[in-house]
Amino acid sequence: MEKIIAQKTVQVNEEGYLTNFAEWNKEIGEEIAKENNIVLSPKHWEVINYVQNEFKNEVPLTIRKIGKSGVVDIKEFYALFPVGPLKTATKIAGIPKPAGCI
């Protein structure tokens, strides 16, 4: 479905995740963060850049992986994105919600 975020029309799924990363920009990230009651600090952006890079390299994301990324440890990750950190961070980053493989 279509949604207008930060004055741009983008494709999202029923949970509000962008379905085409090419449509993402920083303003969209900030807008989605605001919807989740988060104001993005430079540390947030470091995490967002990290998850976007992992996505581009087709590496599946897990909370464990974030904890070992060298960007943040798990406690800091929860402090930055308090409710469901991986789901929130990926949503802001414009990449798919991690599947939690089966």
Add this chain to the structure above:
Amino acid sequence: MKRLVILGAGTAGTMMANHLHHKLNRKEWTIDVVDERTEHHYQPGYLFLPFDIYKPEDIIKSIKDFIPSDVNLITKKIDRIVAADNYIQMAGGDQLHYDLLIIATGAKIAPEETEGMNGAEWQHSVFDFYTFEGALALRNKLRDWQGGNLVIHITEMPIKCPVAPLEFAFLADSYFQHKKMRDKVNITYVTPLSGAFTKPKSTAALEHLLEEKNISIESDFAISEVDNENKTIVDYGGKVIPFDLLVTVPTNKGDELIARSGLGDDLNYVPTNKETLQSKDHANIFVIGDATNVPASKAGSVAHFEADILTENILHFIKSESLSATFDGHANCFIETGNSKALLIDFNYTHEPVDGMFPFAGVGPLQLLKESKMNHWGKLAFRWIYWNVLLKGTPIPFVSANMSTAGKHFN
């Protein structure tokens, strides 16, 4: 002579030995299987051990009884794989050269990954049922447990048999009913996932069953520690869940051997092409079963379907042909739901479990994603099939390696 070496004589390794000893030209190839253990455990049986449904002797047989006589079984510990030079360094100092290697070293629990998990309460009020010792200790505990808060918990994905903790919850409900003490037990199911399962349709069906059986669910729980003193589990977000009896599925990891060999990812799983099952880093290494990092269930049924595909690709590889057999992620799992009923799910990389009939469209006799007695008898019959058909590499009639969409209700 050329040498094919299989590491691991569990479900996947044993099936590959049985397939390949027929299929390889034995004037050209010798086959070795290496495993330090002597016992083969029917791992799905660990689920039934705590509830006194199976006895230890039902689930343990000798590895050598399932390895063909023209295959060398080497019962020794492996130090590491030296992939650059195509040999296995054995712990005693011997070296075993290979032309082709199949890694089937599985996955195991790693409670030490979580703070406090294997602390003072380990096997007192904190148990696993993914090992024989754990399942047996839990059986002894349950026999005279007086009730309280039973917490069933998954640490992180992926785990072997991802439906097993749900089955444990359902069987626990049924077990305490039969002991006339269900009213003394609160059952809570705690998962790092957003719901009971990973795929939408089965999540809906399974959450309905949890509700029906009065089992509460705590989702999105990422454990930071087991607090042994206060008998609670705590998550990174600060949520605290008290327990009197914690049955946890610890982090699962590939074998330490993979880490020593420098062949694994951060959980010791070997990066593997999800279609051909060839190692991503070494052309003459193939990987099967729980040891791979492919995004399929870690389950015996998956290893069984993979074994058919891998056998074809090994033969292609030997003839220098392209690896044309492709695995689709097919899994087929019975889910015990208690009171002599079970569900059946059938799915792959791209198709989630849905309802319908199996294996014959419109006829069954097994029903997908619905509780039935027939499915339960299917699950119990599976133990016989495992020992007598599956390990021997004999195809299961009417169930193909790649998934069939016939008889299923996709929207």
